[in-house]
Amino acid sequence: MKYLQARLRVSFLSQILLFAYVIGLGLMIYRDYGGIKEYLDSWFGLFLFWEGFLLLLFPFELAAGYFLEKQHGRQLGSFGKWFLSWLRGVSVLSLFFALHCAVLILLGNWGGLWAVAGWSFVWMLLLTGFRQYLARLMAPFKIDYESNRGRLLFYFDNPDRGFTGGISGISGQESIIMPAYWQKKWDSTVFDLQLSRRHGALNTGSHGSGVFGSILLHTGLFTLATFLSGNPGSFVSLILTFCIYSLLAAFASIGIIPALNRRGTYQMDRWVFFKKVDGDIINKAIENSRRLQDDPGYPLGSIFKPSASLDERNAIRRQGKDAKGAWHIASVWFYYAMLMGNVTARALPPNLGLPSRWGFTPME
Numbered sequence: 485m486k487y488l489q490a491r492l493r494v495s496f497l498s499q500i501l502l503f504a505y506v507i508g509l510g511l512m513i514y515r516d517y518g519g520i521k522e523y524l525d526s527w528f529g530l531f532l533f534w535e536g537f538l539l540l541l542f543p544f545e546l547a548a549g550y551f552l553e554k555q556h557g558r559q560l561g562s563f564g565k566w567f568l569s570w571l572r573g574v575s576v577l578s579l580f581f582a583l584h585c586a587v588l589i590l591l592g593n594w595g596g597l598w599a600v601a602g603w604s605f606v607w608m609l610l611l612t613g614f615r616q617y618l619a620r621l622m623a624p625f626k627i628d629y630e631s632n633r634g635r636l637l638f639y640f641d642n643p644d645r646g647f648t649g650g651i652s653g654i655s656g657q658e659s660i661i662m663p664a665y666w667q668k669k670w671d672s673t674v675f676d677l678q679l680s681r682r683h684g685a686l687n688t689g690s691h692g693s694g695v696f697g698s699i700l701l702h703t704g705l706f707t708l709a710t711f712l713s714g715n716p717g718s719f720v721s722l723i724l725t726f727c728i729y730s731l732l733a734a735f736a737s738i739g740i741i742p743a744l745n746r747r748g749t750y751q752m753d754r755w756v757f758f759k760k761v762d763g764d765i766i767n768k769a770i771e772n773s774r775r776l777q778d779d780p781g782y783p784l785g786s787i788f789k790p791s792a793s794l795d796e797r798n799a800i801r802r803q804g805k806d807a808k809g810a811w812h813i814a815s816v817w818f819y820y821a822m823l824m825g826n827v828t829a830r831a832l833p834p835n836l837g838l839p840s841r842w843g844f845t846p847m848e
Contacts, residue, residue: 487556491548495833498544502828505540510727513720525720530585533723537827538574545570549837573622573839580823585722592716600716601707608699608820616652616661619843633683639664644840650812651682651691658686661844677756684755685811690748694810698817702824705732726825733826741817745847747809753797754807815847
């Protein structure tokens with residue numbers, strides 16, 4: 485069984501369990517089964533909700549993040565080293581989840597539904613601005629940086645060869661994140677091409693449209709979940725909000741988000757091609773990155789699949805059609821989802837058990 489096909493199966497099983505968890509808990513709260521509302525309406529109840537999620541997901545993260553990595557020669561360290569890395573990532577996520585909840589409770593009691601909606605929007609703006617710093621808190625990276633074409637370029641070094649970096653920062657203040665491994669091991673022309681694609685994603689607005697669209701959609705979904713759960717200032721309603729939001733965000737990520745992500749990839753392929761970059765170099769760059777991110781074969785094809793194959797990308801490029809999309813919108817979408825309280829986002833095949841990817845999910 486291929487490496488990522490195995491990760492896909494473990495991820496699929498974990499997400500079934502997590503969906504059962506949020507649906508079951510949500511129905512119990514809605515019906516107040518056994519007086520559960522009173523029992524959960526406290527910080528302790530919120531803690532139980534979060535810990536239940538962590539305990540359910542841990543065996544799958546262990547299987548995908550350690551055993552599968554070890555089996556396929558990708559895990560270089562011991563179990564203890566992996567566990568400490570996982571614990572670090574989970575601790576950071578838990579801390580920011582608690583902060584998010586504290587502000588939601590405070591504003592829910594003070595300003596109701598619209599205060600919660602406003603905070604959701606502001607929270608994601610903060611997550612956008614501090615994205616690279618949160619990634620560095622969640623996983624150990626060695627950092628180097630330089631200026632490149634008027635932007636800060638950071639090199640993130642980590643044993644995880646599936647880490648692909650991305651773009652961090654609010655509009656006008658973005659910095660580019662590249663894996664140090666690519667700079668050290670790849671041909672300079674191939675590395676420069678990948679770097680040019682990220683400059684292109686910023687110059688064309690392809691990345692910015694994905695960020696803005698993700699923020700608006702997440703804000704709308706979280707506000708709807710808060711409205712459906714009732715009192716925005718109570719702990720038990722907040723737990724129900726997270727249950728509903730997790731389901732809404734999961735369904736919203738089917739179809740449109742993968743399609744926009746693929747179109748963003750096509751857009752950047754054409755952008756570098758019309759910059760007179762040799763087609764063979766483009767193919768080599770795609771092949772290099774795909775060797776690190778083999779296509780696991782998503783069920784039901786393109787409605788789940790955020791990345792495009794080499795054949796698909798070449799076909800679109802040869803057609804000469806102008807493709808407009810949102811570069812790495814799927815990576816941004818799932819980053820927001822994790823830190824907004826979506827309990828299913830961390831169970832994605834690329835993310836499962838690997839904190840080095842929680843800040844920048846590989847999506848190309």
